[in-house]
Amino acid sequence: MRALALCLILIPFPSWADDILVSSRVEAVTLFPDGAAVTRSADFELPAGTHRLILADLPRTTPLGTVRVSVEGARLGSVSARRDFVMPRGAATPPEISEAEAEVERRRQALEAAEAGVARIRAEAQGAEARAAFLGRLGQGEGAAAMTVGDLEALARMIGSETQTALTDSIAARGRADAAERGLQPLREALDEARQALAALVPEDGARAMLAITVTAAEGLGDDPAGGLTGGRVTVGYTVNTARWAPVYDIRLDRAESRVRIERGALVAQETGENWTGVALGLSTARPGGRTAPSELWPLLRRISDPAEAEASVVRGGDIMRLAPARGAIAAASAPVRGQATAFDGLAVHYDYPVAVDIATGADTLRLALDDLEMPAELLAEAVPERDESAYLVASIVNGTDEIVLPSAQAMFYLDGRFVGQHPTGLIPAGGKADLPFGPIDGLRLTRTVSERNEGDRGVLKKSNEQSEAVRIAVENLTGETWPVRLLDRVPYSEQEDLKITWQADPAPAATDRDGRRGILEWRFELAPGATREVTLSHRMVWPEGKVLD
Numbered sequence: 001m002r003a004l005a006l007c008l009i010l011i012p013f014p015s016w017a018d019d020i021l022v023s024s025r026v027e028a029v030t031l032f033p034d035g036a037a038v039t040r041s042a043d044f045e046l047p048a049g050t051h052r053l054i055l056a057d058l059p060r061t062t063p064l065g066t067v068r069v070s071v072e073g074a075r076l077g078s079v080s081a082r083r084d085f086v087m088p089r090g091a092a093t094p095p096e097i098s099e100a101e102a103e104v105e106r107r108r109q110a111l112e113a114a115e116a117g118v119a120r121i122r123a124e125a126q127g128a129e130a131r132a133a134f135l136g137r138l139g140q141g142e143g144a145a146a147m148t149v150g151d152l153e154a155l156a157r158m159i160g161s162e163t164q165t166a167l168t169d170s171i172a173a174r175g176r177a178d179a180a181e182r183g184l185q186p187l188r189e190a191l192d193e194a195r196q197a198l199a200a201l202v203p204e205d206g207a208r209a210m211l212a213i214t215v216t217a218a219e220g221l222g223d224d225p226a227g228g229l230t231g232g233r234v235t236v237g238y239t240v241n242t243a244r245w246a247p248v249y250d251i252r253l254d255r256a257e258s259r260v261r262i263e264r265g266a267l268v269a270q271e272t273g274e275n276w277t278g279v280a281l282g283l284s285t286a287r288p289g290g291r292t293a294p295s296e297l298w299p300l301l302r303r304i305s306d307p308a309e310a311e312a313s314v315v316r317g318g319d320i321m322r323l324a325p326a327r328g329a330i331a332a333a334s335a336p337v338r339g340q341a342t343a344f345d346g347l348a349v350h351y352d353y354p355v356a357v358d359i360a361t362g363a364d365t366l367r368l369a370l371d372d373l374e375m376p377a378e379l380l381a382e383a384v385p386e387r388d389e390s391a392y393l394v395a396s397i398v399n400g401t402d403e404i405v406l407p408s409a410q411a412m413f414y415l416d417g418r419f420v421g422q423h424p425t426g427l428i429p430a431g432g433k434a435d436l437p438f439g440p441i442d443g444l445r446l447t448r449t450v451s452e453r454n455e456g457d458r459g460v461l462k463k464s465n466e467q468s469e470a471v472r473i474a475v476e477n478l479t480g481e482t483w484p485v486r487l488l489d490r491v492p493y494s495e496q497e498d499l500k501i502t503w504q505a506d507p508a509p510a511a512t513d514r515d516g517r518r519g520i521l522e523w524r525f526e527l528a529p530g531a532t533r534e535v536t537l538s539h540r541m542v543w544p545e546g547k548v549l550d
Contacts, residue, residue: 018051020044024058024236029243030282030350031268035289036243038272040236045229050077050216053234058209059273066238069213073232077214100198107194111187118180125173132166211236243270245283247408248367249425253377253395253415253438260377260395260436262405264370266351271362278356281368285406286348349404373401380484381527382435383446385473391444391485395436399428413438443479444527448472448489452538465545470538477527485527491539493519498547503539 024042044053064081217230250263266283270276351370359366377395393415399405405428413420413436420439428434452470475485491503509521527533543549 018046018049019054020046020051021054021056022234024055024234026274026276026279028280028282029276030284031243031245032284032286032288033246034244034287035239035241036270036272037237037239037288042234042236043231044073044234045231046074046215046217047229048217050214053211053213053215055211055213055234055236056208057274058211058236060209061240061242061273062209062238063240064209064238067211068237069211070235070237071213071215071232072235073230074215074217077216079214080212081209082212083209097198100194104191104194104198107187107191111184111191114180114184114187118177118184121173121177121180125170125177128166128168128170128173132163132170239288240270240272241289242272244268246410247406249405249408249411251411251413251425251436252417253379253393253413253436255379255416258377258379260375260397262373262375264372264405266353266368266370267365267410268357268359268368269365270359273361275361276357276359278358281353281357283351283353284348285350349406371403373399373403373405375400377436380486381441381444383444383475383485383487384489385446385448385475385487386489388440389446390440390442391446391475391483392440393438394486395438397428397434397436399430399432399434402430404429405434415439441479441483443477444483444485445476445478447474447476449474451536465547466540466542467549468538468540470536473535473537474532475527475534476532477529480529482526482528485523485525485533487523487525487533487535488514489521489535489537490519491521491537492541494541498544499549500542501539503537505535505537507535 022042022044024040026038026040028039030037040058042053042055046053060083064083067079067081069076069079213234215232215234217232245266245268248265248267250265252261252263253259254261268281268283353368357366357368358364375397377397380394380396381391382394383391405425407425407427409424410422411425412422415438421437423437425436426434449472450469451472452468454466454468471489473487473489475487477483492501494501505521507523510524511522512520514520514522521537523535525533541549
């Protein structure tokens with residue numbers, strides 16, 4: 001109720017309180033994967049007594065119920081908030097925006113002056129053409145009939161000469177105009193660039209929310225006791241859900257050194273409605289918007305019943321509901337359905353970025369460089385013939401650092417400086433192991449041929465009580481170097497006693513049920529240039545007559 005009141009009402013202010021408008025700024029932010037904790041502050045000076053500090057520059061989207069206020073240099077009283085009927089911010093236009101607006105105006109005027117010059121040149125061409133047209137009409141008047149031959153010859157020479165001059169002037173003027181027109185393009189581009197630079201500053205012209213903070217300053221406190229003013233600072237903290245960060249990596253493998261370097265970074269963005277300028281930034285893997293308490297465990301009541309009672313069950317709305325017995329019995333309260341958490345962090349990690357950052361609202365996706373990690377790697381070719389036609393280069397690493405490599409959906413992989421692709425990575429804790437992929441090895445060709453199958457094609461239900469299959473697997477090295485190969489294949493497994501499964505492999509695999517995955521087999525071997533390694537694998541399944549294998 002207290003938070004609701006803070007969001008919805010504005011306490012009437014006493015008439016004896018003086019309003020002091022203060023300008024605040026975001027000074028620190030802790031980013032989460034799906035939100036942020038924002039800390040903003042404002043300095044103030046006020047005389048002894050009770051006053052109201054008015055902060056009219058919070059983004060309108062600020063969740064006012066999460067606002068927490070502290071004051072240094074005075075005693076904190078009531079705090080009220082509103083989104084509507086907000087006082088004017090009273091802040092001047094930032095100097096960088098004023099400079100950008102002035103540059104746009106300067107370039108606009110330069111373009112208009114150049115366009116006016118082009119228009120004047122084209123007017124010269126039109127004037128010359130008008131003279132030529134006038135001269136063409138001189139010999140067509142009635143006065144020409146009364147002229148002597150000599151006068152007509154003189155008039156004709158004059159008209160021809162002047163017309164030639166006028167047309168020459170027109171051609172020259174149009175040439176100059178076309179050249180000047182081409183010269184306008186750089187000015188237009190310069191104006192567009194200035195307008196883009198202004199737009200990139202993302203002016204904060206959105207609606208705002210307001211806090212009214214009642215404080216009381218005692219006599220003689222502050223930095224200026226002689227002047228009767230108390231200096232202090234108000235700090236406002238709140239959480240938002242319109243900001244986020246995600247880890248991003250460039251993972252580079254040096255084959256010659258058999259080493260992997262993980263260049264860590266963070267992608268951050270925010271749409272809070274205000275720019276963050278020079279903020280102290282922290283990154284955290286915590287999820288304050290998620291669950292904070294463990295699940296509740298309810299008693300588990302089991303019961304048995306007579307077959308006749310079991311038949312009294314009915315199906316309603318897709319759920320089986322048991323009817324209560326006719327005799328009145330005490331029914332146990334059913335446990336509520338509780339969904340599992342959508343995200344689980346086994347360990348929360350916090351990283352303080354060492355320098356202040358600027359992040360524009362709704363515009364910037366900023367990549368911040370974090371520390372690099374470097375570690376040795378075991379290189380091998382992993383072959384999965386059932387799915388792939390070539391083996392893939394894999395670097396097996398052990399995180400020997402004391403840092404945690406967080407999961408990332410944006411990990412870029414580079415082999416000897418060459419980009420090979422993007423692949424998501426999982427959590428690699430300190431001391432943890434991971435296999436990092438670095439693309440296909442086209443020279444390691446894989447084949448898997450079914451040499452024997454006793455019934456039907458794959459994907460068809462088997463209705464007999466026995467099925468067997470034999471396959472031949474081959475790995476061929478067409479490269480000029482020896483490769484350590486890890487070959488993976490599989491056989492079916494059963495959890496039913498009536499379904500008997502046996503299998504054979506030649507040679508025998510080095511490991512079975514790899515990584516706890518039942519039926520996954522692993523072979524390890526070195527494959528020389530030009531060599532081929534073959535494996536035969538077979539299995540047999542038997543089940544009782546009348547059962548169906550799917």
